[in-house]
Amino acid sequence: MPTVPGLRSPYAKVGRLVYFGRMIDKIHLQARGALPADYLANLGQGFDLRCCDFLRVPYADLKAQALAGGQTEAALLDWALERGGPRSDEECEVWNGFLMKRGWRDAGAEILARRIREGQLEGQPIMTMFDYLDFDEGRDPVAAKSWLG
Numbered sequence: 001m002p003t004v005p006g007l008r009s010p011y012a013k014v015g016r017l018v019y020f021g022r023m024i025d026k027i028h029l030q031a032r033g034a035l036p037a038d039y040l041a042n043l044g045q046g047f048d049l050r051c052c053d054f055l056r057v058p059y060a061d062l063k064a065q066a067l068a069g070g071q072t073e074a075a076l077l078d079w080a081l082e083r084g085g086p087r088s089d090e091e092c093e094v095w096n097g098f099l100m101k102r103g104w105r106d107a108g109a110e111i112l113a114r115r116i117r118e119g120q121l122e123g124q125p126i127m128t129m130f131d132y133l134d135f136d137e138g139r140d141p142v143a144a145k146s147w148l149g
Contacts, residue, residue, distance in 0.1 A: 003138040010130045014073045016092040023048050024073045027066045056084030103129040
């Protein structure tokens, strides 16, 4: 998959959460017709769905709020937390740890191995789905130590 301008790394945080900003980027890119077709089937599914479930807001509601315009992703996260209820620092730490390690010695490992093969990324130091997404999109999370940000 080539680099997608305007689509940030899943490791990038908005507030205390990883992945949220990437989900918002995908919503905006899709609305502009700039999201590659390979991404469309997973909109509102996978990590998007898990993120919305964690925030306790329906994906469709978050998408509508994001497309209403005029809000930063930080303001959208605040909206979601107001709507679904606040999360403690510990809950956010557990959430971030779960997502950042997905595919490493868990039920997602088989899917990760398949995607690495399909993307011909066998020689890369990919240990998690986030690593895979970054390498697949032309970023090197290992060199950048993205998980520390």
